[in-house]
Amino acid sequence: MAFESLAEKLQSTFKKLKGKxxxxxxxxxxxxxxxxxxxxxxxxxxxxxxxxxxSVSERAKGAEVLESLTPAQQVIxxxxxxxxxxxxEKEEKIQISSKPPTIIMMTGLQGAGKTxxxxxxxxxxxxxxxxxxxxxxxxxxxxxxxxLQVVGGQLQIPVFTVEGSTDVVDISxxxxxxxxxxxxxxxxxxxxxxxxxxxxxMQELKNIKAEINPSEILLVVDAMxxxxxxxxxxxxxxxxxxxxxxxxxxxxxTRGGAAISVRAVTNKPIKFCGMGEKLTDLEVFHxxxxxxxxxxxxxxxxxxEKAEQAFDEKKAVELEQKMxxxxxxxxxxxxxxxxxxxxxxxxxxxxxLPGVDARALENADLDDxxxxxxxxxxxxxxxxxxxxxxxxxxxxxxxxxxxxxTTVAQVNNLIKQFEQMQKMLKQFSxxxxxxxxxxxxxxxxxxxxxxxxx
Amino acid sequence: xxxxxxxxxxxxxxKNSFNEKLDSVIKAFRTVDxxxxxxxxxxLIMSDIGVNxxxxxxxxxxxxxxxxxxxEPETVKNxxxxxxxxxxxxxxxxxxxxxxxxxxxxxxxxxxxxxxTSIGKIAANYKKQGKSVVLAxxxxxxxxxxxxxxxxxxxxxxxxxKQQEGSDPAAVxxxxxxxxxxxxxxxxxxxxxxxxxxxxxxMxxxxxIYKILDRELPNSSKEVLLVLDATTGQNAVMQAKxxxxxxxxxxxxxxxxxxxAKGGIxxxxxNEYDIPVKLIGVGEGIxxxxxxxxxxxxxxxxxxxxxx
Numbered sequence: 001m002a003f004e005s006l007a008e009k010l011q012s013t014f015k016k017l018k019g020k021x022x023x024x025x026x027x028x029x030x031x032x033x034x035x036x037x038x039x040x041x042x043x044x045x046x047x048x049x050x051x052x053x054x055s056v057s058e059r060a061k062g063a064e065v066l067e068s069l070t071p072a073q074q075v076i077x078x079x080x081x082x083x084x085x086x087x088x089e090k091e092e093k094i095q096i097s098s099k100p101p102t103i104i105m106m107t108g109l110q111g112a113g114k115t116x117x118x119x120x121x122x123x124x125x126x127x128x129x130x131x132x133x134x135x136x137x138x139x140x141x142x143x144x145x146x147x148l149q150v151v152g153g154q155l156q157i158p159v160f161t162v163e164g165s166t167d168v169v170d171i172s173x174x175x176x177x178x179x180x181x182x183x184x185x186x187x188x189x190x191x192x193x194x195x196x197x198x199x200x201x202m203q204e205l206k207n208i209k210a211e212i213n214p215s216e217i218l219l220v221v222d223a224m225x226x227x228x229x230x231x232x233x234x235x236x237x238x239x240x241x242x243x244x245x246x247x248x249x250x251x252x253x254t255r256g257g258a259a260i261s262v263r264a265v266t267n268k269p270i271k272f273c274g275m276g277e278k279l280t281d282l283e284v285f286h287x288x289x290x291x292x293x294x295x296x297x298x299x300x301x302x303x304x305e306k307a308e309q310a311f312d313e314k315k316a317v318e319l320e321q322k323m324x325x326x327x328x329x330x331x332x333x334x335x336x337x338x339x340x341x342x343x344x345x346x347x348x349x350x351x352x353l354p355g356v357d358a359r360a361l362e363n364a365d366l367d368d369x370x371x372x373x374x375x376x377x378x379x380x381x382x383x384x385x386x387x388x389x390x391x392x393x394x395x396x397x398x399x400x401x402x403x404x405x406t407t408v409a410q411v412n413n414l415i416k417q418f419e420q421m422q423k424m425l426k427q428f429s430x431x432x433x434x435x436x437x438x439x440x441x442x443x444x445x446x447x448x449x450x451x452x453x454x
Numbered sequence: 455x456x457x458x459x460x461x462x463x464x465x466x467x468x469k470n471s472f473n474e475k476l477d478s479v480i481k482a483f484r485t486v487d488x489x490x491x492x493x494x495x496x497x498l499i500m501s502d503i504g505v506n507x508x509x510x511x512x513x514x515x516x517x518x519x520x521x522x523x524x525x526e527p528e529t530v531k532n533x534x535x536x537x538x539x540x541x542x543x544x545x546x547x548x549x550x551x552x553x554x555x556x557x558x559x560x561x562x563x564x565x566x567x568x569x570x571t572s573i574g575k576i577a578a579n580y581k582k583q584g585k586s587v588v589l590a591x592x593x594x595x596x597x598x599x600x601x602x603x604x605x606x607x608x609x610x611x612x613x614x615x616k617q618q619e620g621s622d623p624a625a626v627x628x629x630x631x632x633x634x635x636x637x638x639x640x641x642x643x644x645x646x647x648x649x650x651x652x653x654x655x656x657m658x659x660x661x662x663i664y665k666i667l668d669r670e671l672p673n674s675s676k677e678v679l680l681v682l683d684a685t686t687g688q689n690a691v692m693q694a695k696x697x698x699x700x701x702x703x704x705x706x707x708x709x710x711x712x713x714x715a716k717g718g719i720x721x722x723x724x725n726e727y728d729i730p731v732k733l734i735g736v737g738e739g740i741x742x743x744x745x746x747x748x749x750x751x752x753x754x755x756x757x758x759x760x761x762x
Contacts, residue, residue, distance in 0.1 A: 040505045043687030046496060110710065110738075111566025111683060140738075142605035147598030150619070154597075195713045222566065226502040226687025228715035249565060252650040254689035277565075277595070 042255030087287035108220035110193030135175035196235035248274035501718035554674030563681035565648030574606025575743035590630030651696035684717035705732030
């Protein structure tokens with residue numbers, strides 16, 4: 001039950017109109033129904049969807065869509081714009097208190113990822129040259145304190161605990177004193193997961209808040225949350241007046257509609273998102289990109305940014321030269337693979353491409369180990385073979401296969417792949433590298449540039 | 455307190471939010487018309503049942519109402535109740551199999567759904583029945599996971615087989631299998647690390663663990679329980695699909711039903727993959743894990759305040 005992208009659905013809705021000329025209000029209503037279903041499938045709360053559809057419909061009724069030659073695109077554009085507007089248009093940071101330490105309190109339901117995120121956040125501050133202190137106030141879940149101590153240790157961030165105490169107000173007070181004495185400029189307080197309807201436990205958070213007055217109260221929300229996200233966010237916000245949200249487990253394949261729900265009911269910004277199990281996997285949240293993800297349009301911006309970071313400018317120019325003169329060889333092929341590798345795991349890159357949906361990815365088998373195999377094969381070639389001076393005869397293929405621990409069939413496969421790539425690059429030559437990346441984004445991964453299937 | 459009332463107590467908040475809506479919907483209608491169906495569909499969607507499954511359910515309801523010529527909104531509710539129960543029970547059994555020595559129960563799921571806690575509760579339950587239980591601490595990845603399971607083993611009075619954090623989970627399972635065999639333990643409960651279902655390598659690891667259990671204990675029943683957080687939305691369907699590919703899921707443990715989340719996604723999963731719910735978690739206490747009873751579950755969701 002993989003999701004069809006909204007773009008696809010709208011295209012097919014409007015396809016029916018071909019030859020009919022203008023778009024009627026009825027057509028628009030059908031389109032709005034598709035938008036509604038897409039948002040609901042993405043787990044945006046029903047009420048939030050209703051409000052959203054109302055405001056989008058109003059705008060879409062204007063001349064922009066009705067008279068457009070490309071109504072589907074117009075609708076997507078409007079929906080996207082309105083979503084971005086709803087999500088907040090810019091990235092938001094943690095407020096650093098003018099009087100250190102800046103106190104950050106992590107709150108949320110059980111299993112949202114508070115402890116891991118607290119450590120990750122500490123890691124970000126440490127990298128900025130600050131001196132964070134983690135404070136363990138989850139005194140209920142077995143081994144929660146131990147967990148914070150271990151992840152803190154891995155990041156070399158001190159963790160404040162009070163052995164045997166269950167008085168979290170006292171623990172946080174002591175932690176604050178400790179931070180002041182040891183000139184820690186950031187204090188991150190990890191609290192126990194709790195249900196928003198558990199009055200006693202919510203009171204505990206209010207008590208901590210009253211005692212140490214945190215500069216940031218962050219609500220940690222699992223990106224996979226469904227309709228209930230509104231109840232959770234609303235309760236925490238009402239009780240604690242939160243300052244922001246961290247969305248976790250966004251490295252999964254959820255659409256993450258909870259992001260919209262939470263934002264809509266609290267009007268508080270999402271500041272970070274958890275992107276993996278490694279302690280460095282916490283990223284600044286980009287509202288515009290999230291809008292695209294929820295709509296199933298891929299994360300083109302992120303991809304372009306990643307590509308820009310990873311692509312070595314100089315090498316790109318060289319490569320371009322080669323393409324122009326059509327001397328693209330195996331060494332270049334290998335280099336390109338290495339550049340791609342710098343962009344991150346293939347599965348992650350592919351996910352960001354529009355038009356590449358979960359369904360396609362299931363069979364794509366984007367295994368990074370296969371990239372290693374490609375490297376092994378090319379590295380087992382002689383310089384002559386790599387630079388296309390020597391023809392790769394069957395005998396040579398056997399040698400290459402042996403040298404790289406692969407089979408002749410796999411070597412053949414790679415050669416075929418290379419030749420296709422060569423052909424394709426010839427078509428590309430003439431454009432500059434930047435444009436190429438953009439075109440790559442527009443097309444999705446071209447079929448013959450995919451990774452060798454063995 | 456009987457099991458029935460315990461479930462109801464756990465589900466009371468679930469019930470309230472669903473109910474208030476349902477009742478106000480029912481009361482607002484004097485006749486059965488298109489608007490009623492639409493409103494009911496909305497109620498289903500709001501409980502995370504999902505757009506497609508909700509539409510299907512309403513379609514079935516509409517057929518029944520037509521063939522039975524139902525005119526009363528209240529009767530429509532009863533029909534809805536029956537349809538929902540049917541979906542959950544059709545052709546499946548929610549009993550946990552415990553054949554062989556040891557019988558195997560493996561617990562899997564994404565991060566933070568409550569796997570370790572559920573295992574602790576399951577272990578306590580079997581110990582109470584006088585069975586010997588061995589826990590395998592195969593979540594060697596998350597910091598503190600082994601210690602967390604140790605606390606539960608201690609509470610339940612079960613044996614635990616563990617290695618260092620970061621060691622090979624398959625090796626832990628292998629050790630635990632041998633230990634359980636030698637001790638002639640009744641139940642072998644395997645904890646695994648939380649993993650997102652779209653991480654290929656981690657799913658391969660899970661396959662490997664499952665294979666070991668399958669190979670080493672060919673005569674034992676193997677329950678593979680997917681733990682789902684009731685707050686999860688549509689993504690749970692993908693979880694069920696991909697975890698099923700790695701290990702043959704035999705049932706679902708639906709946790710955190712003591713909040714306001716409704717866990718409606720289990721209807722979609724049952725509908726699509728025929729995986730039944732076997733246990734539900736309704737609190738943090740060691741006894742807060744219940745056998746799943748579809749009647750009670752739907753009852754508690756649909757029952758009006760007065761009858762509760």
